[in-house]
Amino acid sequence: MxxxxxxxxxxxxxxxxxxxxxxxxxxxxxxxIYYADDRAKWLMGNDPKLKEEIIAAFGKESFLENGELNRTYLAKEVFSDEKKTKKINGLVHPAVGRDFFDWFAKQDSPxxxxxxxxxxxxxxxxxxxxxxxxxxxxxxxxxxxxxxxxxxxxxxxxxxxxxxxxxxxxxxxxxxxxxxxxxxxxxxxxxxxxxxxxxxxxxxxxx
Missing domain, CATH: 3.40.50.300 (P-loop containing nucleotide triphosphate hydrolases)
Known part of the structure; x- marks a missing residue:
């Protein structure tokens, strides 16, 4: 069984x-333990599908030349604008959800x-x-x-x-x-x- x-x-x-x-x-x-907030930060810089979605929504400036997330630019863009906050959350949360279930499938614990x-x-x-x-x-x-x-x-x-x-x-x-x-x-x-x-x-x- x-x-x-x-x-x-x-x-x-x-x-x-x-x-x-x-x-x-x-x-x-x-x-x-799955640390969702840490994984969200990691996925924004490393998940190819999510990176493409962020660029499509917020422009190429969302990433620095070395490929790292441009946190300063995104924070300015998103923080004071509720529509943009909802937009980025709508991209990041599903990516975290997929990542969590991939991780969960490998766990063996009560x-x-x-x-x-x-x-x-x-x-x-x-x-x-x-x-x-x-x-x-x-x-x-x-x-x-x-x-x-x-x-x-x-x-x-x-x-x-x-x-x-x-x-x-x-x-x-x-x-x-x-x-x-x-x-x-x-x-x-x-x-x-x-x-x-x-x-x-x-x-x-x-x-």
Missing amino acids: SNPQPLKVGITGGIGSGKTTVARIFNILGVP YILKEAALLFETGSYQQLDKIINVSAPLKIRISRVLMRDPHRTEKQVNDIIDKQLPDEEKNSKADYVVKNAENKLLIPQVLSIHKSLLDLASGQSEG
Whole structure:
């Protein structure tokens, strides 16, 4: 009898929530993780089909002479124009979706994690079995980002937060919530979710 497919679990959280830190704890527990936001950056510079689509939509200036993505040009083009933001997302998200399923087909584990900032906003959460949202108070999130990215201003961080779904909404849509505040220990929360997902996966394989 062939092994059942791993459960597909999404892990998300707004900027500064600490979702990458939480994902790393799962990784230490042996859970394979697909980092969607990192792969998106990689695919924009390396996936031939996506590169062609970006050039068709935003012009040859989208890439430097050495073939690398011209991030400065694209950021200027896209960031303040909602139509263009939607356009580039409409190219990048399907490419990430294809790449994720190629990666997923090679995994052999009770469950895997797909880490992405915009799981709910892009609708890609619908392709997953369970969702974990990493939640943190707004003040803490802003101070974390300003410490991590000293080049950003508070206004820029707030602009990014405004483009993401509010925490309360993400928490209500998620199957599990990790509270990443100063008075909450992360590891016990992660271990509890890990056990729950392993139980779920073993129940699925017995079913």
